[in-house]
Amino acid sequence: MSAPAAETWLQVRPEGLYCVPGDFFIDPLRAVPRAVITHAHADHARPGHGAVLASAETLALMRARLGAGAAGARQQPVGLGEALTLGGVRLWLAPAGHVLGSAQVAMEYRGQRVVVSGDYKRAADPTCAGFEPVRCDVFVTEATFALPVFRHPRAGDEIVKLLASLALFPERSHLIGCYALGKSQRVIALLRQAGWQRPIYLHGTLMPLCRLYEALGVPLGELRPVIGATKAELAGAVVLAPPSALADRWSGRLADPVTALASGWMQVRARARARGVELPLVISDHADWDALNATIDETGAAEVWVTHGAEEALVHAATRRGVRARALRLIGYGEEAGEDGGEAP
Amino acid sequence: MKPFAALLERLAFTQARGAKLALLQRYFAATPDPDRGFGLAALTGGLRLATARPAQIRALIAARTDPELFALAYDYVGDLAETVALMWPAADEGAAPPGLAEVIAALERTPREAVPGQLAAWLDRCDASERLALLKLITGGLRVGVSARLAKVALAGLGAGGVAVEAIEEVWHALTPPYGALFAWLEGRGERPDPAGAPSFRPPMLAHPLEADDFARLDLAAYRAEWKWDGVRVQLAAGPGGRALFSRGAEDISAAFPDIVAAMGFAAVLDGELLVVREGMVAPFADLQQRLNRKAAPARLLASHPAAVQLYDMLFDGEEDLRALPFDARRARLEAWFARARPARMGLSPLLPVAGRAALAALRDGAREAGIEGLMLKRADSPYLAGRPKGLWWKWKRAPLTIDAVLLYAQHGHGKRGGLYSDYTFGLWREDGTLVPVGKAYSGFTDAELTFLDRWIRTHTVARFGPVREVEKTLVLEVAFDAAQRSTRHKSGVALRFPRISRIRTDKPANEADRLDTLLGLIGPGKD
Numbered sequence: 001m002s003a004p005a006a007e008t009w010l011q012v013r014p015e016g017l018y019c020v021p022g023d024f025f026i027d028p029l030r031a032v033p034r035a036v037i038t039h040a041h042a043d044h045a046r047p048g049h050g051a052v053l054a055s056a057e058t059l060a061l062m063r064a065r066l067g068a069g070a071a072g073a074r075q076q077p078v079g080l081g082e083a084l085t086l087g088g089v090r091l092w093l094a095p096a097g098h099v100l101g102s103a104q105v106a107m108e109y110r111g112q113r114v115v116v117s118g119d120y121k122r123a124a125d126p127t128c129a130g131f132e133p134v135r136c137d138v139f140v141t142e143a144t145f146a147l148p149v150f151r152h153p154r155a156g157d158e159i160v161k162l163l164a165s166l167a168l169f170p171e172r173s174h175l176i177g178c179y180a181l182g183k184s185q186r187v188i189a190l191l192r193q194a195g196w197q198r199p200i201y202l203h204g205t206l207m208p209l210c211r212l213y214e215a216l217g218v219p220l221g222e223l224r225p226v227i228g229a230t231k232a233e234l235a236g237a238v239v240l241a242p243p244s245a246l247a248d249r250w251s252g253r254l255a256d257p258v259t260a261l262a263s264g265w266m267q268v269r270a271r272a273r274a275r276g277v278e279l280p281l282v283i284s285d286h287a288d289w290d291a292l293n294a295t296i297d298e299t300g301a302a303e304v305w306v307t308h309g310a311e312e313a314l315v316h317a318a319t320r321r322g323v324r325a326r327a328l329r330l331i332g333y334g335e336e337a338g339e340d341g342g343e344a345p
Numbered sequence: 346m347k348p349f350a351a352l353l354e355r356l357a358f359t360q361a362r363g364a365k366l367a368l369l370q371r372y373f374a375a376t377p378d379p380d381r382g383f384g385l386a387a388l389t390g391g392l393r394l395a396t397a398r399p400a401q402i403r404a405l406i407a408a409r410t411d412p413e414l415f416a417l418a419y420d421y422v423g424d425l426a427e428t429v430a431l432m433w434p435a436a437d438e439g440a441a442p443p444g445l446a447e448v449i450a451a452l453e454r455t456p457r458e459a460v461p462g463q464l465a466a467w468l469d470r471c472d473a474s475e476r477l478a479l480l481k482l483i484t485g486g487l488r489v490g491v492s493a494r495l496a497k498v499a500l501a502g503l504g505a506g507g508v509a510v511e512a513i514e515e516v517w518h519a520l521t522p523p524y525g526a527l528f529a530w531l532e533g534r535g536e537r538p539d540p541a542g543a544p545s546f547r548p549p550m551l552a553h554p555l556e557a558d559d560f561a562r563l564d565l566a567a568y569r570a571e572w573k574w575d576g577v578r579v580q581l582a583a584g585p586g587g588r589a590l591f592s593r594g595a596e597d598i599s600a601a602f603p604d605i606v607a608a609m610g611f612a613a614v615l616d617g618e619l620l621v622v623r624e625g626m627v628a629p630f631a632d633l634q635q636r637l638n639r640k641a642a643p644a645r646l647l648a649s650h651p652a653a654v655q656l657y658d659m660l661f662d663g664e665e666d667l668r669a670l671p672f673d674a675r676r677a678r679l680e681a682w683f684a685r686a687r688p689a690r691m692g693l694s695p696l697l698p699v700a701g702r703a704a705l706a707a708l709r710d711g712a713r714e715a716g717i718e719g720l721m722l723k724r725a726d727s728p729y730l731a732g733r734p735k736g737l738w739w740k741w742k743r744a745p746l747t748i749d750a751v752l753l754y755a756q757h758g759h760g761k762r763g764g765l766y767s768d769y770t771f772g773l774w775r776e777d778g779t780l781v782p783v784g785k786a787y788s789g790f791t792d793a794e795l796t797f798l799d800r801w802i803r804t805h806t807v808a809r810f811g812p813v814r815e816v817e818k819t820l821v822l823e824v825a826f827d828a829a830q831r832s833t834r835h836k837s838g839v840a841l842r843f844p845r846i847s848r849i850r851t852d853k854p855a856n857e858a859d860r861l862d863t864l865l866g867l868i869g870p871g872k873d
Contacts, residue, residue: 148410149418149431151473165355168371169364247793258364267431268422269357270764274799276792278358313417320411 006138006303009089009109012328017116017140017307019107022089024053026105026116029330035072036091038118039102040065041181047071053078055093057101057216061181064212080129096120097131098285099182100213106134115299116140121284122291123155126189127182127218131295139301140328143309144286145264152264152288158281159190162238165258165279170236174279175257177243180206182285184240185213187262188220190283191238201226201234203241203250231255247276264288293317346442346471348376349384350478356489365491369499373528380445382523385500387445387482389493390596391522393640394452397483399425401461405468409434420812423757423764426484430477433468440470446523448479485640492594494548504531518543518589518597542586546595547614547660547668548731549580552721552738559739560702563722569672570697570705572712573719573740574618574655575630577637581617581654583609584663590619601639604652608689613682616658616729618694620716621650627716629842655694656683657721660729668729675729709743718827719743745825746867748773748859749850751780752820755802756813758787766802766814767795769846771822773837773861781861783837786824789845797849821850821858829867839864 009020016028024034031048038044038054040061045054052059052072056079062071078084080103083092088110093103098119105116115136122131145152166174178184184206191200199222202210210223226239235255246259261277264284272280287295296304296318303324306314311327318325352372359365369388373381386392406415406429415432422428443451448467455463464483468476481487494510497517501510508531519540520527529535553559579598580591588609590599599606602619621628621636628650636642636650659679660668667675676696683693697720699705709720719742727737750771758767768787772780790798801820808815825847832840839861 147418147421148414149422149428151431151435153473168367268764269427270423270758272358274765274792274795278360278364279355280358310417310421313414316413316417317411 004110004112006112006114010107010114010138010140012330016330017328019086019089021109022086022091022107024051024086027118036105037062038096038105038116039098041099041119041179044118045071050074051076055080055101055103058103059101060212060216061101061209064208065181094132094134095129097122097125097128100128100185100216100218102128102182104131104134106136112137114138114140115301117142117295119144119286120295121287122295123152123284125186125285126193127185127213133295133298135300137301138303138305139296139299140305140307141292141296141314142286143292143306143311143314145284145288146292146306146310146314148289148313150264150267150284150288151290152267152284153282155186155190155283156194158262158283159187159194162191162260162279162281163194163196165260166236166238169258171255173234173237173239173254173257175239175241175246175254175259176281177246177259177261177263177275177277178206178240179263179285180242181209183262183283185210185218185220186285187240187281187283188223189218192219192221196238197221198237199224199233201229201237201239203239203245205242205245206240226253229253243275289313293321296323297321346445346448346475346478348372349380349387349445350442350471350475352384353478353481353487353489354474356491360490362495365495366499366502369491369496370502373499373503378525378528379523382525382528383445383449385496385524386522387487388489388491389496392449394449394483394485395455395457395460396485397460397464399484402426402429402464402480402484405429405461405465406432420757421764426480426486427477430473430480433473433476436470436472442471442475443467448482449522452483485638492596494546494595497595500527500531503528504533506533512537514547514595515545516540518545518587540586542584544582544584544587544589544614546580546582546589546591546597548595549578549593549616550658550727550729550731550738551733552723552740553733553735555722555739555741560741563739565699565702565705567724567726568699568722568739569676569725570699570708571657571694571721571723572655572697572717573721573742574620574627574694575716575718576618576620576627576633576655579617579619579654580660581605581609581613581615582661583614584612598637601636601642602652603642604647605654605690608691611686611688612663613659613686614661615654615656615679616660617654617656617691620653620655622653623651629716651690653690653692655692657694658729671726671728672723673725709741712743743827745827745847746829747823747825747847748783748864748867749821749853749857750783750824751818751855751858752802752816752822753780753782753818754813754815755798765795765799767799769798769822771824773859773864774856775861780818781837783835783839783861783864784824784826784841784844786822786844786846789825789847790849794846794849819855821853821855822846823848823850829864831868837861837864839868 011018015030015032017026024036025032026036027044028035033050035049036053040058045062047066047070049072051074053076056077059075059077080093090108092106096102096104096118107114113136115134119142120131178187201224231253234253258278260279260281262281262283265271266280266282304318306327307330315325355368410432419428497513498510501508516538526538530537578593582589588606589597590602592598621632632650659675722739724737753772754770755766756768770782770785772782775781805817806814824844826841826844828842830840
């Protein structure tokens with residue numbers, strides 16, 4: 001008996017990817033009655049849904065970002081690997097390794113298994129559970145960095161660059177632009193792993209999420225707000241701010257700052273230059289080219305749907321390996337992230 | 346290769362002079378001989394290496410990657426060396442990159458046809474950052490914004506005692522890579538190298554841009570006026586010990602201009618502007634660019650793009666240092682010397698009449714021919730001082746012309762602007778209500794404007810032709826340009842000189858953009 005084509009029960013609608021028998025959307029782009037959310041970034045976790053099913057961490061982060069009232073009228077936390085059935089669809093979450101709480105959505109319907117990756121990475125991250133590949137028939141993957149020029153270096157090596165710069169310019173603040181959710185906490189944790197014990201100073205918008213990470217069991221060491229710090233304290237200090245705050249002089253107390261940006265886009269020099277960055281740090285929370293292709297192969301999927309990013313190259317590469325691949329052309333992820341100038345975090 | 350690659354990577358993103366100096370000094374202090382000396386040579390243009398052509402690099406990557414993926418990646422990144430560096434198959438764990446000295450020694454004995462194979466073998470041992478450094482080195486385009494002068498300032502601070510940068514300039518042209526004797530001297534381990542009369546570079550005197558209120562305050566009687574030439578500032582240094590043509594940044598560009606060097610049979614240090622001149626007419630700047638950044642000049646190019654120098658100052662007459670003399674006295678010495686020496690390929694940049702503010706402004710605005718970008722105003726009593734002293738020399742560029750045009754097409758930039766839509770084709774309205782392209786601009790915008798335009802183009806694309814995107818005809822750009830010239834090669838019948846984006850007019854509807862007739866009315870007189 002052959003299973004029905006996945007398109008018959010998993011459809012692209014204006015609101016986003018829709019599971020017909022389960023009657024829910026995955027990461028819908030506008031408010032819907034029932035949503036499954038992969039992770040708490042703004043372009044995936046939008047406000048105003050009715051019922052929201054997600055990991056407990058994702059729900060906590062959504063409440064913190066959107067306010068308890070907008071993070072879903074009914075919130076249903078699901079543990080990773082804990083299966084439930086919705087309208088004949090067996091559904092469970094598997095870790096995606098993107099940010100704390102991030103998950104892939106695995107669905108089985110009439111003998112066919114589809115896995116929606118959400119955003120994911122394969123590199124180790126001290127702040128969240130690592131990605132686990134799930135064998136499936138159809139793999140729905142992101143493609144943010146799906147060009148063969150994106151081969152992210154080890155994040156630890158980028159931190160070594162940062163520490164070398166701190167040693168060379170000990171009197172200058174090092175201002176690092178980091179997306180507020182996930183990247184900031186990962187950079188802090190990586191610095192701690194590398195032995196940086198001094199207080200790390202934060203732009204006001206980053207503090208609540210860092211505190212929430214700590215409450216959820218991710219220790220980050222001593223964090224201080226920039227507001228209130230003296231010029232002397234900030235000389236030679238690591239200061240984190242959202243990327244949008246790099247350009248404006250939000251704090252005159254920073255001593256002749258070395259401006260850094262932690263992002264996968266920093267791999268391409270013109271991108272880094274366009275942001276006026278002096279120290280590009282190629283630290284990404286997405287899978288790079290090699291990891292995207294390896295993951296497709298590990299899932300064993302005969303068919304791949306590409307949601308957002310550089311679909312053309314990934315579809316081409318997967319097709320060359322005999323995998324049926326097509327672009328879903330979902331609009332609204334990544335491009336709208338705003339905070340990072342068009343980068344999906 | 347690793348320290349050199351790390352240095353290039355940091356320099357590529359560092360704007361501040363002080364930070365560049367710190368990076369250079371750390372590199373020179375921490376890198377052993379002879380690698381640091383070869384690094385210095387690479388930065389200051391002192392290497393003469395067998396190079397690889399872009400087509401050879403493309404062939405190397407084509408043998409290792411899927412052509413369609415390469416095309417997509419190259420379109421995105423915009424820079425060939427960077428695309429190849431990023432896409433090249435990863436080195437085996439534990440592979441060690443070649444040292445800089447090893448690379449240079451091998452390139453000196455590698456026949457040209459064997460360079461690509463040798464390059465590939467090295468790339469296999471490098472990480473992405475080292476691959477990029479190697480590719481830039483071998484394709485001859487480091488472009489990290491370090492002038493020879495800046496490198497020497499960094500060297501001056503290297504030793505414990507410190508050596509004046511002028512003292513380094515004096516011995517510089519007697520030295521060769523990897524500069525072991527130089528480092529030994531700077532670090533107090535050796536004697537000062539003997540310059541043996543070799544020509545040396547003197548830091549030039551620079552001008553401030555003249556703003557409207559500066560002009561109103563200027564006591565014109567105290568100033569002399571010259572054309573501001575649209576060429577490259579050069580210093581000609583010649584004497585019994587040799588001849589050298591230096592750029593403003595102390596780069597020795599003699600090898601690219603043998604025609605000028607051949608005419609330097611004199612003993613003097615002169616300041617002037619390098620131009621391409623055909624039959625007495627200064628050619629557009631683009632023609633001069635053909636001659637720049639070359640390690641040698643082919644005979645064909647020397648004939649088709651002959652170089653010349655307009656002289657405007659004299660620093661040394663023989664051994665005599667004239668720099669403390671006032672401008673008028675130096676000018677008299679220059680004129681007297683020129684009348685005697687009559688060097689080929691050189692002319693005296695004329696002094697222009699200073700007959701009041703209005704006349705001077707008219708002179709500046711009337712100067713729209715190729716080779717002139719405005720006026721220089723120099724105080725008659727100014728000594729020749731290194732650097733940019735305040736209030737002595739002014740550069741007064743003519744005001745640009747502007748039109749409001751509609752954005753039609755956009756293309757990815759290359760090199761520095763790679764990956765972003767930074768090449769813009771714009772057009773004006775014709776009588777019949779259609780838009781005709783009148784030019785392309787790829788500069789003038791701020792980083793923030795570039796980000797805006799890139800995003801706007803991606804979200805307003807109506808068609809794609811290979812790398813070109815056609816956009817909705819709704820965005821008005823104010824385009825500044827130096828002159829409009831009649832052209833039979835352009836559909837519009839007009840060519841713009843140095844068009845650049847001066848403003849984005851999101852406030853202006855496209856139907857209020859300028860008409861082609863308006864531009865035709867701006868065409869300069871008699872320059873068909």
